[in-house]
Structure formats: structure tokens, C-alpha cells
Amino acid sequence: MASLIFKAVLFAFVALLFHRILKVVIVMGFHRHMFNHYPGPCRIVPGIDVGSEDITTLSNGLAIITSGISMNEEEIWSIQGRIFTFDFKQPDMNVKEVDIISESLNKTLLNPVGISVWEDPATDKVTVFLVNRALPPMTSSIEVFHFVQKSNSLHHTKTIISENIYSPNNIVAMSADTFYVTNDFRFGRLAALEVYLNLPTGTVAYYDGNEAAVVATGFVMSNGIHRSLNGKYVYVSGLMDTQIHILKRMEDNFLQPLKKIAMYTSVDNINVDDKGNLWVGCHYLPYTLTLGDPNRSTGTTQVLRVHLDQYLNPSVREVLADDGGVLRGSSVASVYGEKMLVGTVTSQMLYCELQAY
Numbered sequence: 001m002a003s004l005i006f007k008a009v010l011f012a013f014v015a016l017l018f019h020r021i022l023k024v025v026i027v028m029g030f031h032r033h034m035f036n037h038y039p040g041p042c043r044i045v046p047g048i049d050v051g052s053e054d055i056t057t058l059s060n061g062l063a064i065i066t067s068g069i070s071m072n073e074e075e076i077w078s079i080q081g082r083i084f085t086f087d088f089k090q091p092d093m094n095v096k097e098v099d100i101i102s103e104s105l106n107k108t109l110l111n112p113v114g115i116s117v118w119e120d121p122a123t124d125k126v127t128v129f130l131v132n133r134a135l136p137p138m139t140s141s142i143e144v145f146h147f148v149q150k151s152n153s154l155h156h157t158k159t160i161i162s163e164n165i166y167s168p169n170n171i172v173a174m175s176a177d178t179f180y181v182t183n184d185f186r187f188g189r190l191a192a193l194e195v196y197l198n199l200p201t202g203t204v205a206y207y208d209g210n211e212a213a214v215v216a217t218g219f220v221m222s223n224g225i226h227r228s229l230n231g232k233y234v235y236v237s238g239l240m241d242t243q244i245h246i247l248k249r250m251e252d253n254f255l256q257p258l259k260k261i262a263m264y265t266s267v268d269n270i271n272v273d274d275k276g277n278l279w280v281g282c283h284y285l286p287y288t289l290t291l292g293d294p295n296r297s298t299g300t301t302q303v304l305r306v307h308l309d310q311y312l313n314p315s316v317r318e319v320l321a322d323d324g325g326v327l328r329g330s331s332v333a334s335v336y337g338e339k340m341l342v343g344t345v346t347s348q349m350l351y352c353e354l355q356a357y
Contacts, residue, residue: 027198027240027266028287034300034323039340040355042326044348045086047095050079052343054115054170054269055334058126061088062149063334063341065095065349066112066130073135081110083130085152088336091351102156105143111135114170114225114269116179117147127176128154131168136188140168142181142207162212164205167191170269172225172234177209180234180255182222195221195240204236206253216247216255224269224332229276233258233312237267237280244270244278246312261314265302268345269332278306281332281342284321289329289345297347299329303340305357319357326350 050068057063063086070076083098100107114131126147134140141161145154169184185191186201194201202222206215220241227234227249234255236245242263247255266283273279282302283289289299301322307315319333320342327350332343335354342350 027242029266029283029285030287032285034284034302034321036322036325037318037320038322038326038352039319039357040353042320042350042352044327045094045341045351048084048349049347051346052084052341052349053113053331053345055332055341055343055349056115056117056271057088057334057336057341058117059119059274061336062086063088063336064098064115064117064128064147065341065343066115068111069113069133069346070111070135071346076109076111076135080108081112083112083115083154086341086349086351088339088341091339095349096152099151099153100145100156101153104159105156109134109138110143114168114181116171116173118173118176120176125176127173129171129173129179131171131181133168140165142168142171142179160207160212162205162207164212164214165207169223170225172227174227174231178253179207180215180225180227181205181207181212182219182225182236183214184221184223184239198240200241202238204234204247204255206255208253215253216257218257219245224267224280226270226272226278229272229274235270235272235278237270239266239268239283242266244280244306244314246308259312261306261316263304263316265304267304268330269343271332271334273335276308278308279319279333279335279340280304280306281330283330285323288324297328298324299345299347300324301327301330301342301344301350303330303333303342317357319354320352 065084068081084095113133128145144158202219204216219238221239223239224237244261246259284302303320329344338354
């Protein structure tokens with residue numbers, strides 16, 4: 001009897017392991033093929049070539065871009081984390097580096113990933129929330145700034161550290177003092193195990209101005225996050241579960257799952273345009289993305305637009321696809337009018353005119 005039980009348990013374990021491995025193989029896209037297409041004229045934006053991981057665009061058309069994320073301890077000294085701006089109204093001006101002003105922030109160790117802004121309609125004050133993804137054994141943080149467009153400068157006002165913000169990836173501001181933030185992994189140096197076993201250990205935390213609490217769980221590498229225009233819903237991408245999760249914001253700021261949109265691609269960051277459409281940067285062939293590669297220039301590019309009707313039913317359209325010949329490793333797309341920026345994890349940034357898609 002003991003032998004029979006052992007065999008049954010072993011069979012169940014092997015079957016589960018095989019299922020997990022097969023799921024990862026499918027997610028990584030080994031079976032897929034890309035057909036390149038573009039929505040109009042596109043060009044690489046000069047002046048930014050070590051990443052444009054996240055992009056958020058102000059209502060006046062000024063995009064704020066994170067750049068220079070370090071993947072290991074060696075890179076933190078050779079690749080400086082920076083913030084850039086790009087004016088959609090003057091695209092030929094390309095990017096300008098933002099002056100970061102702080103007496104307490106160690107700018108040398110800045111490792112910027114996700115970014116979000118809150119524009120106060122009464123005062124026109126722009127508050128910027130930045131995910132500072134620290135390399136172990138240092139502690140990750142959320143850095144808060146006041147953005148002054150006239151001088152193209154960020155004035156550091158606050159550092160937020162919490163035990164519930166332990167592996168931050170992206171962030172969305174809900175006010176000048178509050179935000180939601182994704183935690184992509186749970187086990188730190190064992191994160192690769194979470195990926196290969198496709199474990200739903202990703203979470204979302206909410207910061208209420210004083211403290212942070214985990215308010216949603218069950219994502220396989222929770223990555224991008226944004227909110228609907230009316231603030232009722234929060235969208236979260238699971239990079240390794242190939243879905244966009246729609247969650248309802250409750251009165252206590254916890255998030256109630258409503259719907260999952262199967263995207264059939266690895267969704268990175270999410271932006272929402274002035275019509276409520278979701279624009280997502282994706283890794284269609286994730287197996288080609290090698291973040292630790294010395295040349296920091298691998299991967300494919302895919303941009304999808306998701307339109308939701310009044311019942312939250314999605315209509316998904318592929319806006320851009322590139323097998324790496326033009327841009328590699330797309331992580332985000334941000335639009336203003338009929339123009340679009342596409343950012344990458346560790347490579348360049350693309351500017352496109354949206355003429356047909």
C-alpha cells in the first residue's frame with residue numbers, strides 16, 4: 001500500500017511539473033511567428049539607448065520616460081539611471097534629460113522602472129511617483145517628486161519604503177498622495193523559480209498616504225498597472241500569465257477581480273489614452289528577450305490597443321509588430337493624438353505616426 005501511495009504521489013508531482021513546464025514553453029512563444037507591420041512612419045529617437053522602460057504622458061503632450069535600469073551589480077556603476085522628457089508637440093526636438101534635484105536621494109544608485117503622474121487640475125501641480133528597483137541587498141522604494149516643466153526638473157519630496165512594497169515593478173497614481181503598485185515576485189533571489197513554475201505569487205499593494213497594504217493577489221509576475229479614466233477599475237498585466245486583469249476598486253481600496261482578458265502574448269506595461277483605450281507594450285516572443293545580455297539589445301516589439309465597451313468586453317487590435325529588426329524588447333506604448341512612443345527595457349525608443357492600424 002505504501003508503495004502504491006508513493007507511486008501515485010510521484011505520478012501527480014511529475015504530471016504537475018510537466019504541466020507547469022509546458023505552460024512556460026507556450027508562454028515563451030517558441031511556437032509563434034511574427035509578421036512585421038507598422039502604423040505609419042516610425043523612427044528611432046536619438047539620445048536614449050539604454051532603455052525607455054516606462055513612459056507616462058501629461059495632458060499637454062509631454063512624455064516622461066524612465067531609462068537606464070541596471071540588471072546586475074556591475075551595471076549599476078556603468079549605466080546611470082535617468083529620466084527624460086519628450087514633447088509630442090515638438091517631436092523633432094527628441095529627448096531632454098531631466099534634472100533630478102535632491103539632498104537625500106543617491107542618484108548614482110537610482111534604478112528607475114515604473115513611473116506615474118498625478119496632475120492637480122486646481123493648481124496644475126504635477127506629482128511624479130517613481131519605482132526605484134534596488135538590487136539586493138538594498139531596499140526598493142517609491143520616490144516622489146514635484147515636476148517643474150519650465151526648468152525640466154524633478155524636485156525630490158519623499159521616499160516611501162514598506163514591507164508590502166517588496167518587489168515593485170510599476171505604479172499608478174490615484175491622487176497626489178496615494179497609489180497602487182505591483183510586486184512582480186515574492187521570493188527575491190528565487191524569482192527564476194517563480195517564472196519557470198509559473199507561480200501566481202504576484203501581488204498589488206495600495207499606499208494610502210501613510211502605509212501600504214497588499215490588496216490583490218494571484219498574478220503570475222504582476223507587471224503593468226493603470227486605472228480607468230473614472231477611477232472605478234484598475235488594470236493589471238500578468239507578464240507570465242499572458243492576461244490583463246480587470247479589477248474593481250472597492251471602498252476600502254481593495255481590488256475585486258472582475259474579468260481576465262486573454263492576450264496570447266506577454267503584456268508588460270499599460271497606458272490608458274484620453275478615450276479610455278488601453279495601450280500595451282508586449283513581448284510576443286519572450287524567449288528572445290535576454291535581460292542579462294551584455295549588449296542589452298534583445299527581444300521583439302509588439303503594441304496592442306484594447307478597447308473596452310460599457311460591459312468591459314474587449315476588442316484587441318495589433319498596432320505594431322517588429323521581430324527586432326527595428327526595435328527590441330518593447331515594454332510600453334504611450335500615445336498623444338495620432339502619435340506614439342514605444343519604449344524598451346534596455347534598448348532604444350521608437351516614435352511613430354498613427355496613420356493606419
